[in-house]
Every structure is written in C-alpha cells, then in structure tokens.
Amino acid sequence: MSQGNFAQFKLVLLGESAVGKSSIVHRFVKNTFDDMRESTIGAAFLTQSITLPESKTTIKFEIWDTAGQERYKSLAPMYYRNANAALCVYDITSKASLIKAQDWIKELKKQAPEGIVISLVGNKSDLTENREVEEGEVDEYIRQMTEDGSVIITSECSAKTGDGVLDIFNKIGRALPVEEAVGGNRSRQAGRRPGGVDLGRTNRQQTQSSSCC
Amino acid sequence: MISGYSSDENVEELNDHSTTQDEEDLHNILNDLIGHEHREVESTPLDFLELNIFKNEEGSQHDSDTNSILAEESAKLFFDRYIQIDKGNDEPLFHSKLKHFFILSSAGKPVYSMNGSDDIIIGYMGIITTIISTFEENMQEDIKSITVGEDVKIVALTKHELIFVAITKIGYESMSSSNNHEEDSILVNQLNNLYHYLLSILSRPTLEKNFHNRMNYDLRKVLTPLDFHNLDSLCFKMTYGLQPHGSDPIGFDYFMSQLLGSSLQNIKMTNTTRTQLNNILLSSKKLKEDKKESDKLSSFFNIKRDDEEKYIAEDLLFSFLAVSSKILSYLKPKNHNLSNEDISLLISMIESTELHEPDSGEGDLWMPLCMPQFNQNGFLYVFVKKFMLSDYIDTGHQKQCPPITIILISGNKNSFFEMQEISKYIIRKLLKHESFKLKLYKELLLSTKLSVLHDIKVPVIKHFVYKLTKTNQYIMSDIAHYNGERNINSCIQLVYFYSMLRNTKVTKVFKPQGSHKIMHPFSNKKLTYSKWNNVTGFMLCDDTFEFYCLCTEGVDSKDLISHSLKVIKWCEKNYKRLFIGNGVSF
Incomplete structure (x- = not known):
C-alpha cells in the first residue's frame, strides 16, 4: 500500500422496478447500456473500483443490484444490513417512483446501519420532455429530511447516455469514511461476512458509529 | 449401474458385426410393418410448409412448387401469421394463431395470454370462467378437455384460484395418442409447466395468501416484465421448440425434454473428467473456513467461537455445473433429490436472466426460487456464476467453448457470501492443473455437438434421440x-x-419361445415406424431405453435396423460418458 490507499465498501441499489438500477450499475461497471434489459430476479452482485485523485485512494465498490419488484421486498434487509452506501433510484419521468425512493430512504434511516451514506438518484435524465419530477421538488424534500443534520447526496443521471453516472459514485466515494477504512482496515472487514460467523447488528453498529460523517 | 450394459461380454457382442438373431427379428417385424413399401422420393431440401404440418390453414400450401425464394417468403408469412406470438389488437390475426395459452383467476381476471391484447382476450376470459364454473357446479367435476370438430382441442387445468387453458389447432398436439400415454397428457403437462413457473417465483403460500385475502386479486401486479417474457418463452418452446422472436432453435432441447416426459439432457464427457468434476463439487462441500481470517474476525468482534471448525458450505444443498441447458455434474444430499421438472425450471430461469447479456460473466446472481416438487411451500436461494474457461487458456486459435455455469443452491437466504466463496474454490480447482484444464476445455468444445457422422458414423440417420x-x-x-x-x-x-x-x-415385439440368443435379459421391445414425404422415422424401445431417429428418404429397412442398433449399442457402451446418472451425493 505504498502507492495510495485502498478501501472496500458495500453499496446497495434500491428503488422501484424499471427505474434503471441495473442499467446504472452496468454503465458504471462495464460502460454498456442495453435498452432491452430484463428485470432482475433477486439480486446481482458486481464489483467496480474508482480512484479518488485528491487522496490517492482506490475504492472498490461491492455492489448489490437488487430487484425492484414488490415480491422481493422481504429480501432487501439482507442487502442493506451490511451496506456502507445506498443508492435510492427513481425515474425522473415517474412521480410514483420518487415516492417509492423516498420510502426506501425512510426505511434505511430506520433500519440500516448508522452512518450509511444515502444517495437519491434520478435516472433517465435524457427524457426531459417526459419529466414529472422537478429538481426543486427534490431539493425541498432533501431540505426537510436533512434538518436533523444528516446528509443525503442528490444527483441526476442517464444510464443511457452515461451522463452523471460516474459522478454519483465519485460523490459517494468522497462521503465514505475512507480514512477509517484504510487505517485499520476495519469497516472493510466488518462489511464482509465470512462463513458461518453471524455478525450481529450491535457489533457492526459500534464500528459504524465510530466512523465520520 | 445399468443392468448388463457394460459387462465386457456384452460390449464384445455389441461390436460384433454379424447379424444377431435380434436384429433379424426386428428386421422381419419392420418389414411386415412397412409392407415391403419402398418409395424413391425426390431429394430436395425440405420446407416445413411442404410437409403440411399445420393442416387446414389457408396459405400453408401456397407456392410450394414455385421457386425457392417464394417458398421461403411464404414460409415466413405463414410463420408470422399462424405461429409467432403477437400481443396486438388485430382480431383476425389473433384467431389465426394455431396455439393459445391463457392464465386467469377463477374470478375471470386475466393473468396471462400468449397472444392478443387485453381488449381482445377479456371477452374470452368470461366465456372460459362460465364454462368451467358450470361444469364444477353441475357435475362436481373439473373440466378437462373439449374437442371442437376435428381440429381444435381445448384443455383446462384448475389449480385452486387459477385456471390454465391451452387451445391448439396443431395436429400433432390435438390428435389423441394411440399409445399408453394418458389422453391429452402433452397439453396437460404444458399447463402444469405454466403453473409450476408461477409457483417457482411465488411459492404456494404466497399464491394462496394473495387470493385468500381478495378473490378479485390481480396477480399481474406481482409479475415482472421478465415473468411475462418467460411465460411467452415457455409457451413457445413447449409448442414449437423455438424461442419467440429468435432464430436459433435453442428451445428445442426443452421441447424434447418435455416430449420424453421431463427427461434431463446430459452432456457427453469422458468418465474420468466427469468423476473429477464430481470430486471437485464434493470437496467444495467439505470446505472449511480460512482459520486465520476468521480468528482475526472473531477476536475483533469478541465472538466466542466453538472449538470445532465451521463448514462454509453448511447451507449448501445442491450444486450443478452446467453448460447452457445441459448438466455436467450434480451434487446432492444423500436423502434428497431435485426432480427433473424442478431442474428444468431452474435451468430455464437461469437462461432467461442472460438472454440479453451473453457477457454477464462478472455479476453473481442471487435469486430466491421455489422448487415446486421439492417443496412448494418455501424458497431455496440460488447462486449463479458464469465462468469462461477459455479466458484461462492460451489456445492460440479463436475457438471458445461456452461458459460453464456454477449453480449453488442454499437453504439460507443470508448465505450469499458463503456460496460465493465456494464458487471461487470450484474455479480454483478447475484451473489448478494445466492438463485437466486443457482436457476439460477440449471436451467441452466437442460436447455440445454430438455428431451422427463423426461420433457414431451412421450416415442414413440424420438425427436421433436416446x-x-x-x-x-x-x-x-x-x-x-x-x-x-x-x-x-x-x-x-x-x-x-x-x-x-x-x-x-407401437408394435410389441414378442420373443419367440425357445429363442436361445437373448441380448437383453429383460427385453420387452416395442417399435414403430412412420414415413412422411421424404423422411422416415423409427422408434425402438424396451424397459431400459427409448430410441428415436429420423432417416434419409428411401432408406432400406435393413439399413434402418442395423444403423439404429449401432447407435443404441454405441449409447449403451458409452453410457458412462453420456449420462450423469444420479450425480454425486454427500
């Protein structure tokens, strides 16, 4: 680790079906886009790394791309329980999908580990003529949600054109407790679940609460 | 071990080219059957329209004798009009389709239709529910099938709150079989497959609970676009052996499997290689935690650990190595088994996730799936990883064998990372020895293409199934x-x-009394023969096998028998290479 630092974080994507979670992931991981992408069954696990030039840190994201369908909802806690970051995705052409994304934020605030980096992402920014969600509306919601001092990263992107996708992951990378992770390699290991050892929530919360943000 | 198949004595006999008594008997029977018919038919590439497969449809015979470009054109027109799935609002087009599937709730709410828009089908849903409930109320019996004239057959299956209906105008589906199969068994099976698909994604309790709460429940709300896509694909491949809107007949494997009674397709592989693959799966089940890392972890979390080491694969129930839809190797617990129906559902589901991304190698899938025959009340969790062996081999040439799919099935929804660990272990093992890696690669290149010409050298047989x-x-x-x-x-x-x-x-073959040369001790042979324009079909089976083949035109009955027996003997001799048997148990 003489040349820069390395940290590993878990990230989960949540949101209504068909808002483009898998498309965002595939744009980020493989820089590809498929208009005909099928809906995800259960969840897919992928990895991708970014480098933050200012701190010379390489961040490896372990990404859970979850299915948006209601019937998989009961599985969601398994994915965000260990997550360091969450992307709540909505489709800017669907108001209903924003409400769903807000529900996820609510659930994360209640159930997810303390200190999880939450991001609200509006996808399909290329479809401006069908826009149903105005940025002002999102800003107002964020203002209310962050009155308690918490932070929610917001952004818009288009998985189709690639606009703003990498930006989201860079923003999240900067918000993550990188120093801590690099220092003791702690949160990196806390995120892992090697065989059979049940990492109880209490333990993890201790490690999480000591992180910054 | 298959009775008597692999003893040296038999192999000896199988290689014997002299005509055995059996062969002669079969030949005589076949000759009687054919009535010494011997027709020479012009040898031209066959078009499916010329065969008159789909009777009584206008256009099916058009232009078949004009030039081939026109024939191709008319085949395409016919295909689009009568076969291809179409969800549009065109009512005449809807009625011209040869096959329909409907799924609806017993309250009459449409869940799925293979063809037609909602506007078109909604009226029919009403008719179907009326007919079915009339039968139920008046006769206290479930309706099974209705035949309209000679051409149309309607089969229904009711499962609690759901009604499954198939309507076919296809001759080979609607004709009642003269064999022992139960009447309409093919169509009933197709409907059961649709039901099992819904169970696999929802499980029985979810279905029941939803309908229990509200009779008027709209099941469509919980289905994803992928589910509708999968239902389309199921309907299409069960009927035609094809994928809707695709040109590669990758649905044919599934079709044959269904036709043979949920038979599982295997892949040819030498016994040593298969045994090694089995051993890798078996050893992965015994994989233990990396002690160093877990010690670090437990001290970090102050977790008191038992003295005994933990098995990573504790929750692992079944493992498969597969190439496309064919199984290479299978690991299971001693006292449990997955039925062929469940395995085929699993494989279809995995195939459906990658239709649009053949390069999905990087992502590991984790999906809940209910295996209806294993346990329709709960879910198992399926880990799927694609692995390109070619990536690790410096082959020089461009040939690539298809990816190996590692499928690990766990009973615990939280065991993803354990399964991922096991998959990494399996890959390490596959790559460990250079010689094994190359051998596996070479065998996989050949395995998907079993050749009648190269492997078995039976030129008169164009295609066979064993x-x-x-x-x-x-x-x-x-x-x-x-x-x-x-x-x-x-x-x-x-x-x-x-x-x-x-x-x-079928014609049963009775062994004449006093025949002393018996090839198979429990022989109970049946055979049948069919001839179409320029293709001859032949089936021979006994208690241990079923053999089907299609031959070139004008094949001599003597050649037909001797070449068929040659294939059968080849299969018997190579059965360890051809079949995975019961897999390997832990």
Whole structure:
C-alpha cells in the first residue's frame, strides 16, 4: 500500500422496478447500456473500483443490484444490513417512483446501519420532455429530511447516455469514511461476512458509529 | 449401474458385426410393418410448409412448387401469421394463431395470454370462467378437455384460484395418442409447466395468501416484465421448440425434454473428467473456513467461537455445473433429490436472466426460487456464476467453448457470501492443473455437438434421440446434422416428426419361445415406424431405453435396423460418458 490507499465498501441499489438500477450499475461497471434489459430476479452482485485523485485512494465498490419488484421486498434487509452506501433510484419521468425512493430512504434511516451514506438518484435524465419530477421538488424534500443534520447526496443521471453516472459514485466515494477504512482496515472487514460467523447488528453498529460523517 | 450394459461380454457382442438373431427379428417385424413399401422420393431440401404440418390453414400450401425464394417468403408469412406470438389488437390475426395459452383467476381476471391484447382476450376470459364454473357446479367435476370438430382441442387445468387453458389447432398436439400415454397428457403437462413457473417465483403460500385475502386479486401486479417474457418463452418452446422472436432453435432441447416426459439432457464427457468434476463439487462441500481470517474476525468482534471448525458450505444443498441447458455434474444430499421438472425450471430461469447479456460473466446472481416438487411451500436461494474457461487458456486459435455455469443452491437466504466463496474454490480447482484444464476445455468444445457422422458414423440417420429410462436422462445428436442448418425450419420439422412418432401406434415385439440368443435379459421391445414425404422415422424401445431417429428418404429397412442398433449399442457402451446418472451425493 505504498502507492495510495485502498478501501472496500458495500453499496446497495434500491428503488422501484424499471427505474434503471441495473442499467446504472452496468454503465458504471462495464460502460454498456442495453435498452432491452430484463428485470432482475433477486439480486446481482458486481464489483467496480474508482480512484479518488485528491487522496490517492482506490475504492472498490461491492455492489448489490437488487430487484425492484414488490415480491422481493422481504429480501432487501439482507442487502442493506451490511451496506456502507445506498443508492435510492427513481425515474425522473415517474412521480410514483420518487415516492417509492423516498420510502426506501425512510426505511434505511430506520433500519440500516448508522452512518450509511444515502444517495437519491434520478435516472433517465435524457427524457426531459417526459419529466414529472422537478429538481426543486427534490431539493425541498432533501431540505426537510436533512434538518436533523444528516446528509443525503442528490444527483441526476442517464444510464443511457452515461451522463452523471460516474459522478454519483465519485460523490459517494468522497462521503465514505475512507480514512477509517484504510487505517485499520476495519469497516472493510466488518462489511464482509465470512462463513458461518453471524455478525450481529450491535457489533457492526459500534464500528459504524465510530466512523465520520 | 445399468443392468448388463457394460459387462465386457456384452460390449464384445455389441461390436460384433454379424447379424444377431435380434436384429433379424426386428428386421422381419419392420418389414411386415412397412409392407415391403419402398418409395424413391425426390431429394430436395425440405420446407416445413411442404410437409403440411399445420393442416387446414389457408396459405400453408401456397407456392410450394414455385421457386425457392417464394417458398421461403411464404414460409415466413405463414410463420408470422399462424405461429409467432403477437400481443396486438388485430382480431383476425389473433384467431389465426394455431396455439393459445391463457392464465386467469377463477374470478375471470386475466393473468396471462400468449397472444392478443387485453381488449381482445377479456371477452374470452368470461366465456372460459362460465364454462368451467358450470361444469364444477353441475357435475362436481373439473373440466378437462373439449374437442371442437376435428381440429381444435381445448384443455383446462384448475389449480385452486387459477385456471390454465391451452387451445391448439396443431395436429400433432390435438390428435389423441394411440399409445399408453394418458389422453391429452402433452397439453396437460404444458399447463402444469405454466403453473409450476408461477409457483417457482411465488411459492404456494404466497399464491394462496394473495387470493385468500381478495378473490378479485390481480396477480399481474406481482409479475415482472421478465415473468411475462418467460411465460411467452415457455409457451413457445413447449409448442414449437423455438424461442419467440429468435432464430436459433435453442428451445428445442426443452421441447424434447418435455416430449420424453421431463427427461434431463446430459452432456457427453469422458468418465474420468466427469468423476473429477464430481470430486471437485464434493470437496467444495467439505470446505472449511480460512482459520486465520476468521480468528482475526472473531477476536475483533469478541465472538466466542466453538472449538470445532465451521463448514462454509453448511447451507449448501445442491450444486450443478452446467453448460447452457445441459448438466455436467450434480451434487446432492444423500436423502434428497431435485426432480427433473424442478431442474428444468431452474435451468430455464437461469437462461432467461442472460438472454440479453451473453457477457454477464462478472455479476453473481442471487435469486430466491421455489422448487415446486421439492417443496412448494418455501424458497431455496440460488447462486449463479458464469465462468469462461477459455479466458484461462492460451489456445492460440479463436475457438471458445461456452461458459460453464456454477449453480449453488442454499437453504439460507443470508448465505450469499458463503456460496460465493465456494464458487471461487470450484474455479480454483478447475484451473489448478494445466492438463485437466486443457482436457476439460477440449471436451467441452466437442460436447455440445454430438455428431451422427463423426461420433457414431451412421450416415442414413440424420438425427436421433436416446433416452435412458432408469434415470430419465437423454442425449440427442446436434440439430445441425438434420438439414445442414440449425434454423427454424429444421426445428419445426423435428418437433413435428418426433411428436408424430410418439403418437404412432407401437408394435410389441414378442420373443419367440425357445429363442436361445437373448441380448437383453429383460427385453420387452416395442417399435414403430412412420414415413412422411421424404423422411422416415423409427422408434425402438424396451424397459431400459427409448430410441428415436429420423432417416434419409428411401432408406432400406435393413439399413434402418442395423444403423439404429449401432447407435443404441454405441449409447449403451458409452453410457458412462453420456449420462450423469444420479450425480454425486454427500
């Protein structure tokens, strides 16, 4: 680790079906886009790394791309329980999908580990003529949600054109407790679940609460 | 071990080229059957329209004798009009479709229709519910099937709150089989497959609970676009052996598997290689935690650990190594098994996730799936990883073997990372020895293309299927050898011929009393024969196997028998290479 630092974080994507979670992931991981992408069954696990030039840190994201369908909802806690970051995705052409994304934020605030980096992402920014969600509306919601001092990263992107996708992951990378992770390699290991050892929530919360943000 | 198949004595006899008594007997019977018919038919590439497979449809015979470009054109027109799935609002087009599937709730709410828009189908949903409930109320009996005239057959299956209906105008589906199969069994099976698909994604309790709460429940709300896509794909491949809107007949494997009674297709592989793969799966089950890392972890979390080491694969129930839809190796617990139906559902589901991304190698999937025959009340969790062996081999040339799919099934929804660990272990093992890696690669390159010409050298046989009755597993030759092409045309023909062959009345072969030369001790042979324009179909089976083949035109009955027996003997001799048997147990 003489040349820069390395940290590993878990990230989960949540949101209504068909808002483009898998498309965002595939744009980020493989820089590809498929208009005909099928809906995800259960969840897919992928990895991708970014480098933050200012701190010379390489961040490896372990990404859970979850299915948006209601019937998989009961599985969601398994994915965000260990997550360091969450992307709540909505489709800017669907108001209903924003409400769903807000529900996820609510659930994360209640159930997810303390200190999880939450991001609200509006996808399909290329479809401006069908826009149903105005940025002002999102800003107002964020203002209310962050009155308690918490932070929610917001952004818009288009998985189709690639606009703003990498930006989201860079923003999240900067918000993550990188120093801590690099220092003791702690949160990196806390995120892992090697065989059979049940990492109880209490333990993890201790490690999480000591992180910054 | 299959009785008497692999003893040296038999192999000796199998290689014996002199005509055995059996062969002669069979030849005589076949000759009686044919009535010494010997027709020379002009040898032209066959088009499915010329076969008149789909009777009584306008246009099916058009232009068949004009030039081939026109024939191709009319085949495409016919296909689009009568076969291809269409969800549009065009009512005449809807009525021209040869096959329909409907799923609806017993309250009459449509869940799925293979063809037609909601506007078109909604009226029919009402009619179907009326007919079915009238039967139920007046006769206290579930309606099973209705035949309209000679051409249309309607089969219904009711499962609690759901009604499944198939309507077919296809001759090979609606004709009642003269064999022992239960009447309409093919269509009823198709409906059961649709039901099992819904169970696999929802499980029985979810279905029940939803409908219990509200009779008027709209099941469509919980289905994803992928589910509708999968239902389309199921309907299409069960009927035609094809994928909707695709040109590669990758649905044919599934079709044959269904036709043979949920038989499982295997892949040819030498016994040593298969044993090694089995051993890798078996050893992965015994994989233990890396002690160093877990010690670090437990001290970090102050977790008191038991002295005994933990097995990573504790929750692992079943493992598969597969190539496309064919199983290479299978690991299971001693006291449990997955049925062929469940395995085929699993494979279909995995195939459906990658239709649009053949390069999905990087992502690991984790999906809940209910295996209806294993346990319809709960979910198992399926880990799927694609692995390109070619990436690790410096082959020089461009040949790539298809990816190996690692499928690990766990009973615990939180065990993803354990399964991922096991998959990494399996890959490490596959790559560990250079010689094994290369051997596996070479065998995989060949395995998907079983050739009647190269492997077995039986020129008169264009395509064959061999099923081992005991384990209900089958192999068949590459579809490419049938017409020289793997295309829709060849596929529809094979589907038709094999369906007809299955429906043809069989002749039982009785061994004459006092016959002293008996090849198979428990021989109970049956055979049947069919001839179409320029293709001859032949089936021979006994208690241990079923053999089906299609031959070139004007084949001599003597050649037909001797070449068929040659294939059968080849299969018997190579059965360890051809079939995975019961897999390996822990």
